[in-house]
Amino acid sequence: MARKAVIVGGGVTKFGVREATIFDLFQEAAKACSDDIPALKPSDVDGLIVCTTMAGRHSSALNTAPLVAHRLGIKPTSICIRLDTLCAGSNSGIIVAKGLVESGIAEVIMVTGAEKVYMPQRWETNYTQLATNDHDWDSAMGLGVPPPFFAMIAKMHMKRYGTTKEQMAHVSVANYNYGSTNPKAHFHPKTLTMEEALSARLIAAPFGLYDCCPLSDGGSAVIISSAERARELSDRPLVYIRGTGQHATHSMSAGWPGETLAEWPHLKRAAEVAYKNARVSPRDIDVAQTHDCFTISEIIEVEELGFCKKGEGGAYVASGAINIDGERPTNTDGGLLSHGHPFGASGARQSLELCKQLQGRAINQVKGAKIALTHNLSGTCAQHTVVIYGTEPVK
Amino acid sequence: MADLQTAKIVGTPALEGTYIAEMDIWPLECPEFNRNYQFYDNLREGRFTTTRCKKCGHTAFPPGVICPRCWSEELEWVDLPQRAKVVTFTETQAGAPLGFPLPLIMAWLNFGKDSPIKHLLGRIINCAEGELKDDDEVRLVVFEVPSHPIEVKRETKVCDRVFYAFERVK
Numbered sequence: 001m002a003r004k005a006v007i008v009g010g011g012v013t014k015f016g017v018r019e020a021t022i023f024d025l026f027q028e029a030a031k032a033c034s035d036d037i038p039a040l041k042p043s044d045v046d047g048l049i050v051c052t053t054m055a056g057r058h059s060s061a062l063n064t065a066p067l068v069a070h071r072l073g074i075k076p077t078s079i080c081i082r083l084d085t086l087c088a089g090s091n092s093g094i095i096v097a098k099g100l101v102e103s104g105i106a107e108v109i110m111v112t113g114a115e116k117v118y119m120p121q122r123w124e125t126n127y128t129q130l131a132t133n134d135h136d137w138d139s140a141m142g143l144g145v146p147p148p149f150f151a152m153i154a155k156m157h158m159k160r161y162g163t164t165k166e167q168m169a170h171v172s173v174a175n176y177n178y179g180s181t182n183p184k185a186h187f188h189p190k191t192l193t194m195e196e197a198l199s200a201r202l203i204a205a206p207f208g209l210y211d212c213c214p215l216s217d218g219g220s221a222v223i224i225s226s227a228e229r230a231r232e233l234s235d236r237p238l239v240y241i242r243g244t245g246q247h248a249t250h251s252m253s254a255g256w257p258g259e260t261l262a263e264w265p266h267l268k269r270a271a272e273v274a275y276k277n278a279r280v281s282p283r284d285i286d287v288a289q290t291h292d293c294f295t296i297s298e299i300i301e302v303e304e305l306g307f308c309k310k311g312e313g314g315a316y317v318a319s320g321a322i323n324i325d326g327e328r329p330t331n332t333d334g335g336l337l338s339h340g341h342p343f344g345a346s347g348a349r350q351s352l353e354l355c356k357q358l359q360g361r362a363i364n365q366v367k368g369a370k371i372a373l374t375h376n377l378s379g380t381c382a383q384h385t386v387v388i389y390g391t392e393p394v395k
Numbered sequence: 396m397a398d399l400q401t402a403k404i405v406g407t408p409a410l411e412g413t414y415i416a417e418m419d420i421w422p423l424e425c426p427e428f429n430r431n432y433q434f435y436d437n438l439r440e441g442r443f444t445t446t447r448c449k450k451c452g453h454t455a456f457p458p459g460v461i462c463p464r465c466w467s468e469e470l471e472w473v474d475l476p477q478r479a480k481v482v483t484f485t486e487t488q489a490g491a492p493l494g495f496p497l498p499l500i501m502a503w504l505n506f507g508k509d510s511p512i513k514h515l516l517g518r519i520i521n522c523a524e525g526e527l528k529d530d531d532e533v534r535l536v537v538f539e540v541p542s543h544p545i546e547v548k549r550e551t552k553v554c555d556r557v558f559y560a561f562e563r564v565k
Contacts, residue, residue: 057417106422126492127418136422137457140558141518142499144492148485149516152503155483204485253503253516260482304398 010222015340020218029219047109051089051344078106088376097224113344114219167314168295169197179334186340216340220348243278270384278388282306289350336356454511479504
C-alpha cells in the first residue's frame with residue numbers, strides 16, 4: 001500500500017493577550033505538542049514547517065524557520081521552511097506536509113504556527129493589517145481590520161436570503177459555550193446567552209461584539225508523519241489526512257468570484273476538490289471546524305461546504321445542527337470566536353481538535369466520529385483551504 | 396560584574412524624522428519604484444485607467460506589466476467608468492487604521508454591465524454618517540496624498556503622490 005500521512009497529535013498554547021515573544025509562543029506550542037506525544041523527541045522530527053504572518057513585521061524575525069528550529073532543538077534534514085497564507089497558514093502547512101510524507105521526502109514533520117499580534121501600543125496592530133490585504137489598492141481605500149468587509153457580506157446575505165441577527169447569534173452562543181469548556185481558549189471560561197449576544201455593543205453593523213472573533217497571540221504545533229512512524233510514536237488510533245483542497249481566485253476586491261459578496265464559489269470549489277480526493281461527500285462529515293472569524297462566515301461556510309442548501313445556513317445553525325447533540329457539531333473547541341485567532345496558528349489548532357475527535361479524546365467529544373473536516377478562509381476571503389481527516393485511509 | 400550605563404530614552408530616536416516605506420499607507424507610485432506609474436499620472440489628469448491586453452483583449456485590474464489571462468506583455472492603457480452604484484456599504488466609527496479619518500465609509504461598488512471590471516471596493520469620502528444609501532450613484536474623486544523622499548545618488552528627490560476614492564452624486 002502507498003505511504004499514508006497521518007496526524008499523530010499536537011498542542012496549543014493558551015490563546016489571548018500574551019506576555020510573551022513569538023519565540024516564547026513557538027517554544028510553548030512545541031512543549032504542549034511533546035506533552036501530547038510523550039515518546040516524541042526533538043531528534044525524531046526531520047521536517048519543520050513554520051507558519052506565521054506577523055513575524056517579520058511585529059517580531060523582527062525574517063527568515064523565521066531556522067530561528068524556530070534552533071529554539072526547539074530541531075535539526076531538520078528534509079525541510080525547514082516558513083509558510084504564510086495568513087489565516088490558513090498551518091492548514092496550508094499540513095497540505096505540504098502530507099505531500100512530503102507520502103512522497104517519502106520526509107518521515108516526521110512538525111507543522112507549527114504562532115503570532116504575536118499585540119504590540120506595546122495598540123494602534124500598531126490595526127495598522128499592520130493594512131499589509132495583510134492588497135496594500136496598494138484595497139488597503140489604500142482603508143481596508144485594514146476585517147469587520148467592515150465581513151459586515152458588508154452579512155448585510156448582503158441578510159438581504160438576499162433573509163438571514164437574521166438571531167440566526168447569527170446561534171453561532172456565537174454555540175461556539176462560546178464550546179470554548180467555555182476549553183482552558184486554552186482566549187475567552188475561557190465565558191459562556192454566552194442569546195440575550196447577551198443580541199444586546200452586545202455594536203462593532204460594525206450588523207455585527208455586535210460576539211459576532212466577531214478576537215485577534216489573539218498564541219501558537220500551535222502538530223505532528224504529521226507516515227502511518228508506520230506514527231505507530232512508533234503513539235498507541236492512539238491513526239487519523240489519516242484523506243484529502244485536501246485549496247483554491248485562490250483573487251487577492252483584491254476587483255477579482256471577487258461570486259455574483260455578490262454572499263456567494264463564495266471559491267470555497268465550494270476548494271471543498272469539491274477535497275471531497276473528491278478524500279472520497280467522501282458532505283453527508284459523511286461527522287464533525288467540522290469551519291473558519292468562524294465572524295458568525296456570518298460560519299453560516300455561509302455550512303452552505304458552500306454542502307451541509308445545507310445555499311441560502312439556508314441561517315436556518316441550519318438555528319436548528320441546532322452545529323451543537324454537540326446536533327447532526328454535525330461544529331467548532332467544538334470554541335472556534336475562532338471563542339478560542340481566538342492567531343492567524344498562522346489557527347489551522348493546526350483546528351486540526352488538533354479534529355485529531356482528538358477522531359481518536360475519541362476531545363473535551364466536547366462527538367460520539368463515534370469517523371470523518372472530519374477543517375476549513376480556513378484567508379485574506380479578505382480571497383482563498384479557501386479544506387482538509388478532510390478519517391479514521392480509515394482512502395483505499 | 397559589568398556596570399549598567401544608564402540612558403533615559405523612549406522610542407526609536409534613530410528613526411525620528413525618517414520616512415519608512417514599509418509603514419506607508421499609500422503606494423510607491425514613482426517610476427523609480429513602480430512600472431505602473433502611468434496609472435497615477437492618468438489619475439492626476441482625472442482619468443481612471445487600467446491595462447488591457449492587445450493580444451487577448453482581457454482588461455485586468457489592478458493594472459500590471461503582463462496580462463494575467465494570457466501572460467502577454469503587449470498591453471495598452473484604457474479608461475474605466477468613473478461612476479458606479481453602491482451595492483452595500485459599511486461605516487466604521489472606531490478602530491480605523493491610523494491615517495483614515497472617521498467615519499471611514501467603504502462601499503461595494505458595481506460599475507455596470509458594460510464595464511470590464513464589475514466590482515471594486517471603494518472608500519466613500521465627502522459624506523456624513525447616515526447619508527449614504529444602497530443604490531446611490533458615486534463618482535471618482537482624485538486627491539493628493541503625502542509625498543515621500545527617495546535617494547537619487549547623493550540627492551533627495553521628493554515624489555508627489557495622488558490617490559482616489561469615490562463620492563456621492565447628489
